Amino acid sequence: MDDTALVSGLIEHEDWALVALAEKYQGPLYGYLFRMTGDSYLAEDLTQETIIRAITGIRQLRQDSSLKAWLYRIASNLAKDHFKRASSVRESPSDQVVAVLDGGDGRPGAALAQGQRGMLPEEVLEEKMEAARVRAALAALTDRHRDVLLLRYYEEMTIEEITEVTGAPMGTVKSRLHYAIRKLEDMLVEEEVG
Amino acid sequence: MGVQASEEFPVSPQLKSSLDLLAAPPLPPGARERLMARVREVTAQQLGGVQAFQAPAGSFREAMEAAREGSPYQLGGILWLVRPQVRLLGPLFWLISIAVMAAGVLLTPLTLNAGVWPVSLGAVLATVIGLAYSLRATYYNTVEIEHSCPIEPAQLVAARVSIVLFWNIILASAATILTMRLLPSVLLSQLVLSWLAPLLFLTGVVLWVSLRFGSVAGSALGLGLWAVQLVGNVHLGVLNLFSPAIISSEGLTVRIAAMGLGIALSLAAWRRSSRWLEQGPGI
Numbered sequence: 001m002d003d004t005a006l007v008s009g010l011i012e013h014e015d016w017a018l019v020a021l022a023e024k025y026q027g028p029l030y031g032y033l034f035r036m037t038g039d040s041y042l043a044e045d046l047t048q049e050t051i052i053r054a055i056t057g058i059r060q061l062r063q064d065s066s067l068k069a070w071l072y073r074i075a076s077n078l079a080k081d082h083f084k085r086a087s088s089v090r091e092s093p094s095d096q097v098v099a100v101l102d103g104g105d106g107r108p109g110a111a112l113a114q115g116q117r118g119m120l121p122e123e124v125l126e127e128k129m130e131a132a133r134v135r136a137a138l139a140a141l142t143d144r145h146r147d148v149l150l151l152r153y154y155e156e157m158t159i160e161e162i163t164e165v166t167g168a169p170m171g172t173v174k175s176r177l178h179y180a181i182r183k184l185e186d187m188l189v190e191e192e193v194g
Numbered sequence: 195m196g197v198q199a200s201e202e203f204p205v206s207p208q209l210k211s212s213l214d215l216l217a218a219p220p221l222p223p224g225a226r227e228r229l230m231a232r233v234r235e236v237t238a239q240q241l242g243g244v245q246a247f248q249a250p251a252g253s254f255r256e257a258m259e260a261a262r263e264g265s266p267y268q269l270g271g272i273l274w275l276v277r278p279q280v281r282l283l284g285p286l287f288w289l290i291s292i293a294v295m296a297a298g299v300l301l302t303p304l305t306l307n308a309g310v311w312p313v314s315l316g317a318v319l320a321t322v323i324g325l326a327y328s329l330r331a332t333y334y335n336t337v338e339i340e341h342s343c344p345i346e347p348a349q350l351v352a353a354r355v356s357i358v359l360f361w362n363i364i365l366a367s368a369a370t371i372l373t374m375r376l377l378p379s380v381l382l383s384q385l386v387l388s389w390l391a392p393l394l395f396l397t398g399v400v401l402w403v404s405l406r407f408g409s410v411a412g413s414a415l416g417l418g419l420w421a422v423q424l425v426g427n428v429h430l431g432v433l434n435l436f437s438p439a440i441i442s443s444e445g446l447t448v449r450i451a452a453m454g455l456g457i458a459l460s461l462a463a464w465r466r467s468s469r470w471l472e473q474g475p476g477i
Binding site for chain 2: 013014015017018019022026027030031032034035040044047048051052055056127130131133134135138152153154174177178181184185188189
């Protein structure tokens, strides 16, 4: 559905617009926030908050602005706020082991569920360990670098869209993206070779 | 998954395979409903208690939302779906079934000594055709649209079969009362069994085959069995379910067994319907 019609429907508090918004953006926003936070409960809460803020402030969205970029901008800011608030809290090593075994999403049994798609338990564990390594490497990036990488790689946004989400100039976005990719290559690929 | 313009921002294959491991899980069950409820709550507070983002009363969406709140096999959810499904059947369905049943009542006194009664034939024929009509989406591509609804196919199947079955049982009961008025000598139990036994048996067969192999196969088999009962009524003996006369206890046993088998087939097909319809009808 066209986002312009969606925005009009949301302004009018139409039920179909809420349903369409949720169908179109709830899943992608949840995926983005899950990758940002590594916690599915938190990702769901932040997704809900993102959509509520977008709806309650829908009249502030300029006509020439993209709804998608606006939603991701809210989501990104909410995630950053969360990190700021939680910066003093550190995960204990035992938490990390539980996260790996549970698929990193905090929901018990996720690893077991994956095992049911025909993988051996050792393969599931190996894949989870590797995913945890990627998650750790992403967590080692600064918020700004991680954000552009996630938007570009997983959300498949254009540089223009990322510019709109982050509010940073195009040159800055490009340089952040170059840096994030190079840094991850250093951390993941070269570590593997070493 | 992965960045499209890789020429501008190249990612090595090793890094790509590592990043691809970080798949986001699907939305947790109930996340959509929790979001809707929270948005409605927050906007209602914001608007000073005025309800916003509510589905119009009596709409299909309202029915679907009520249905998906419960288990796909809960009676409440199915009953909620009956109302919009009734609209889906269209006036032709109701008119034809009434016409078939009325013809059965009118013709029965003229064929009193025949091996079968038109009132019984009519009740069963209307049911078989009704089932074929209500399950036609398993043949046409509309089933894909139904799959995109946030409700279980089992709920839709149960709702539609309930409509057809109960509508025809009501019509056949009315036809039975009229026939009893026209023919006071006929035994009520014999008349009821002469349509109820084949009706439940063929409902089970048609439903099972329609969901497993498509509605064309289901309705063809249903009509075929109906025709066999009609044409071969003299030769079928106790297996003639339409026979108005229950000569022996074997005849009664066959009818009870046919009803039991029909109910068992219906329940088995319904329980498996979600899985079968996801795989697609085997046509």
